Amino acid sequence: MPRFPFRGLLMSDADAGMTNKELDSAFDADYEYFMRIQHHSEYNLRELDIVTHLGGLQPGEKVLDAPCGYGRISLGLARAGFEVVGIDRSEQFIRSARRDAAESGVSVDYRIGDLRTLDLAPQFDLAVMWFNSFGYTSDDESRRILANLRHALLPGGRLVVDTVNPAFEYSQAFAQNPRYRMMQGAGTDFLVDEMTVLADRVKGRRIIVRSGAVRELLWSLRLLSQGEFGDWFRSAGFGSVAFFGEDGPGPPKIGRRRMIVVGRL
Template sequence: MAVCPRLGRERCSSGTQLRRITMQIEWYKNFFYGVALDLWRKAITPEQTRAEVDFLVKTLRPPEGARLLDVPCGGGRHSLELAARGYRMVGVDISEEFIAEARATTARGGLQGEWFIADMRSLPNEFEFDGAFCFGNSFGYLDRHGMNAFARALSGVLKPGARFVLDTAMAAESILPSLEMRRWFRVDDILLLVDNQYDAAHSCLDTEYIFVRGGKTESRPSSHLVYTVAEIERLLGAVGLETQATYSSLDEQPFRLGSPRLLLVAQKS
């Protein structure tokens, strides 16, 4: 999901318009609740989650009983499946609703998992992780300083040789060639209008999401930095996370221009 502040399509300078007005006043803090989460839950099937976890196990190569980091974890759909397979999971997310859901599911299932309410830059440094992953387009939620801080924090909690897997449909090579400015979706009883504007001066996708359900309409903005694959590789490489592979699908097809999804595997040196 994705928006840079709409107050100013013109080029700006003062602290890059206060870092684009702090990326739409940190939009992600007030996005993930209520109807937005309901839509996300309805859109993802258990079969999709299991397939993604199979991919994670294959590419992370975690030892038996490994401690893994899921950031941001959302409601913990990947972590809960991994916990059921015997891994020790730690999840971080800024959504109180999502973390409460993950904690409740963990308790009901007798699973092993620890959950923290925090943004991506605030990772639990009391742990060393055997692997980590960032799924669901979350890479790019922060401004460039924030994303650099996330990369440093991530590298700091990974063991040498540990792997990191990134999943996003927001790489420049994926989203820009076929970007639609306006598009409607229906997911069960929720109608969604996605209204995009691309800010080329700052490589940022401004999006307004309009949710319609039961005669009620809610509008939420978002801001998403759009990185090229090379930029992502350089960002990760600068903190010692060297890219091992880039795929376009869970069956490990190579990533190319126009691929709808990027799955990047990196390893800490």
């Protein structure tokens, strides 16, 4: 299990989760616009392969995509023949997801809902939290989300969480003192994230330029080591926890930003 000898040199702000207002500002129509540019069809197909493989999906199984965002993963799973329920607290995202499903001629049960208050009877073989969807809330709320998702799973069910690789964030912090930037865009539109890495959380300042309008917002994401993730998953009721790199097979790599956690009942 990786250890991070420099983590103790960073400031700590572990439990500073985002407010509902901050979440609404960060995950809105602008976010969807830039994510659709980044997540083209070939990219989505590669990610679906990873979800299917690491999730151990078998024909006829039922999947919960939560939060589902604008539905790129749930739509792909439905196209592959799986029964899918997608849940997100954003009405904007659910509208987009329902529209895309209708245009594609596939059936997905999209619902507006908050994972912190999710209360579903056990009915799913797999739950998916994809593309850094976990860790924006306080520790208590994040733990509750894991427990709620576990409760929705059938015996033998799996939870796949795609999250930030802390080894990558710490390497960026000490290479760049401890702040770095990521940018994406199209034409004159762009989104810039300036990130400050703390011991327990990444804090971001986002600048969005779209159609000539400029706005800024703040976001933050919890950093959990493999040991901490293992403790949280087991406390939520999972019997085993495994860690993979963003490409699927093999462990997380220090030079790659994403880490995939798979819990099994």
